[in-house]
Structure formats: C-alpha cells, structure tokens
Amino acid sequence: MEEKIKKVIRDVPDFPKPGIIFKDITPIMMDAKLSNEILDHLVETYEGQGIEAIAGIESRGFLFGYPLAMRLGIPFILIRKKGKLPYDKISCDYDLEYGTATIEIHTDAVGHKTKVLIHDDLLATGGSAEAAARLIEKAGGEVAGFNFLVELEFLNGRQKLDSYSKNISNLVTY
Amino acid sequence: MEEKIKKVIRDVPDFPKPGIIFKDITPIMMDAKLSNEILDHLVETYEGQGIEAIAGIESRGFLFGYPLAMRLGIPFILIRKKGKLPYDKISCDYDLEYGTATIEIHTDAVGHKTKVLIHDDLLATGGSAEAAARLIEKAGGEVAGFNFLVELEFLNGRQKLDSYSKNISNLVTY
Numbered sequence: 332m333e334e335k336i337k338k339v340i341r342d343v344p345d346f347p348k349p350g351i352i353f354k355d356i357t358p359i360m361m362d363a364k365l366s367n368e369i370l371d372h373l374v375e376t377y378e379g380q381g382i383e384a385i386a387g388i389e390s391r392g393f394l395f396g397y398p399l400a401m402r403l404g405i406p407f408i409l410i411r412k413k414g415k416l417p418y419d420k421i422s423c424d425y426d427l428e429y430g431t432a433t434i435e436i437h438t439d440a441v442g443h444k445t446k447v448l449i450h451d452d453l454l455a456t457g458g459s460a461e462a463a464a465r466l467i468e469k470a471g472g473e474v475a476g477f478n479f480l481v482e483l484e485f486l487n488g489r490q491k492l493d494s495y496s497k498n499i500s501n502l503v504t505y
Numbered sequence: 506m507e508e509k510i511k512k513v514i515r516d517v518p519d520f521p522k523p524g525i526i527f528k529d530i531t532p533i534m535m536d537a538k539l540s541n542e543i544l545d546h547l548v549e550t551y552e553g554q555g556i557e558a559i560a561g562i563e564s565r566g567f568l569f570g571y572p573l574a575m576r577l578g579i580p581f582i583l584i585r586k587k588g589k590l591p592y593d594k595i596s597c598d599y600d601l602e603y604g605t606a607t608i609e610i611h612t613d614a615v616g617h618k619t620k621v622l623i624h625d626d627l628l629a630t631g632g633s634a635e636a637a638a639r640l641i642e643k644a645g646g647e648v649a650g651f652n653f654l655v656e657l658e659f660l661n662g663r664q665k666l667d668s669y670s671k672n673i674s675n676l677v678t679y
Contacts, residue, residue, distance in 0.1 A: 343591040343592050346591040353591045360574070360580065360582070361582070361614065363578045390564030393567045393571075397571075400534075401537055401572065404537045404538070406536070407535070407537075408534070408535070409531050414521075415564075417517040417520040418515065437531060440531070440535065
C-alpha cells in the first residue's frame, strides 16, 4: 500500500516557499481505485478497535475522515479554522513557523468520554494535531489515537502527540 | 429524505453577522446513519448518468463530494481557496457581498471534455458555484451538472448557473 501511494503523491518543489518540497496528495483523489483501497485499509485498521468518533482537521482531514466515519458507522467531528464554525465553540492556538494559527470545535461535538480518533492528511511538526487533541479533551472526549496519510518523520511530530495517545499510525512515511 | 435532513440541520442566528440565520450542517456529520442514507441517495441519483468526475468546493464540498466520487468510481477534483493548491493552477475570482474571493484548480485536474458534476454543501447566491464552473471549463472539462445539499431558493442562485448546465439538483430547499 505504501509504495502504491508513494507512486501517486507528487513532489512540488518550492511550495509553499523556496526550499520546501511539498507532498501533493491531490493525485490520490483523482484515482478512485486507490482511494477505495486506502479507505478499505483504514476501515480494516480501525474496525472493532473501540473508536467512537473520528475528528478531521480542515480541510484535507475531511477527505478520508468523513468516509471512514461513515463506513465505521460513527460520528464525524469537524475541526475547523478560526471563524468557520457557526455554533458555540472552543478554540485552541498553535504555533506556526511564523506566528500562530487557531482551530475550533463545537462545544457539543464530542460526547462525554467519547473515544475519538484524530485524522489528518499529514503529520509534520504535529502542531495542529496536538491542538486538535487539546480541543477533543477540552470538549470532554478522550483521544483514542491519531491517523495520518503521510508522516514526515524527520520533523518528529510524534513527540508532541504521544502524551495524548500512543496509538499513532500513518500509511506513508518520508 | 428532505424532512429527515431538515430535522438535523441547525439554525444559528446572527452568523456570520447580525440578521443572518446560518444553516449549520455539521449535525448531519454527527449522524452516521443519516450520512450514509444521503450518500446512498446521491449514488443512486448519479449512477449511470455519464458523470465522469466530481469537483468539490473547499471545504464543505469535500464532505460528500469525495465519498460520492469514490462510490461512483470516478476522480475527485479539489477546488480550493487561493494559495492552497501547490501545483500549476488556474484561478477565478467571484464577488462576495463585500469584496471578492478567489478559488483555484490544478491545470491537470480535468481531462479533456470530461463531464464534471460540481458539488457543494450550499447554493446561496451561486457565486462560488459559477466560479467553479468557469474553472472546469477553463481547465478543458464540461459542466455536467451541479449538486448541493441545501439550496436557499430566495437568493436565486440557479439563475447564475443554468447557462452552464440545466442539471441542477439539491436535497433540501429553504
């Protein structure tokens, strides 16, 4: 599965700025067969593991997060960028290379002690995933794990996350 | 189906500004049974209709757009906000109430004359959907239709779209 996905992910040099090689996952979405294989793989991985909800981080975390939740028959929680969620919400800031960003969750999106798997397309430095974990806990849930399509291992993002859950997995590693 | 969805959609008064009643669809995502029923309904609607790709508008258009494409076995095209797509791209501006917004598509995301269904969660004034249609055509594709979860009929968004395709459908009307 990893080699198959790597063949499709596209390296885009100098995005979003000079010197960065961006891993473009959009060709995966153009390939329906591979997309279904990835989704089947995620379903097999998390079926029967006691996960009670999936939280996806806007916006690429919505791509596999929601279909996975539908296939597992459990709620999908939207974690969105600041100002996008309309109802009562909780916010969390996290550091970017320059400045900070904020993500939010609806206060009623997570049931008490619900076991939530946090999903995003990419684990880089782990800042947004850690902020998502804090949001899940503030909202009353428990972090049952993290799942990413791609991990950039050299950025050590897992170090930020393993105090929330040791259950961290990804499909592709660079 | 419409009544079932309307029971779940939440009215949020004064969002994003005073006097607007926002239709919050996030409770649909919390309801896995309803989510699967909606997806099944969309699959039944578009199966065998000659649709060759689905384009979803960031970010709520990703929610049902990608699962629908996966179920139909066709490519999913991401239409994103300015600056988010990493590769060679085409841009299109559209008017907001105050100022303009820009959406983008990868130049290689649409095959020549590919019949594309444009999907988003909400048809309001139709500005972003029309911009999406222009992007699909600029990229070499054909607009085979538009699909929305919710239409705000009193805003007459269809008027902006029917020169691209008469095939405009939605699940819920207000």
